[in-house]
Amino acid sequence: MKSRISRKPIDPAKALESVMDEDAGGIVLFVGTIRNQTKGKEVKGLEYEVYRPMAELQIARLEEEIRKRWPVKSIRLIHREGRLKVGEVSVVVAVSAMHREEAFEAARYAIDRIKESFPIWKREKFKGGRYAWVKGTPIQSYPASDRAISDSQTNSRETVRPRTRSLVEA
């Protein structure tokens, strides 16, 4: 099981299993699911739209950044695309590390980053089949400027980008 954008249902148990390691004493699994209401209004489902090649590039970068910042063993980041029903899993973050502190910190960091800097949009489906976009925030460029930026970002138009890290072909 690899980190990816998925058009099919996500099995959190499989993600958990895939990060388990005899060296890892702590595993954090975050599972985001579709809630049945928003601000008191009944929600019937959610539809995710994803700029897939960009999101998959960012997944690979986020994994890389987390590995640099925390001594984690394994990371899985999986986000759904398409139409989901109430109760379905929309996102899974699984992190294993030697100790719980880094596992918690890395997982928290990953889900926050996914929410603010990934090209993902969602609209809620209400009774009667009406859809409404969920209000978002302007996408943060990633990696952000306060973090280490490689040459490929500082000189974006002239440099060949590291396509090999993209998961598009995977």
Added chain:
Amino acid sequence: MIRVKMIYFAQAREAAGTKSEEFSLDEKSSVETALSKAFETHPKLRPFEKSIKVALNEEITQDDAKLQEGDRVALLPPVVGG
């Protein structure tokens, strides 16, 4: 002339009435040139002008970035994942 692919997402896709299209632009055109043409072609996009960010070949970019043949220019309304 150069050809670039315009890609629209979410509210921008609905306002443009299409997922993507090709623009022919003068050489030395910038992201701003492509954006102006998009707003001109699809006036319904205009309300999103301030909130939209642009990705050039899958990287967030600035309006003054120069375009090349085959570039992908994506209009990204405010995002919310998870």
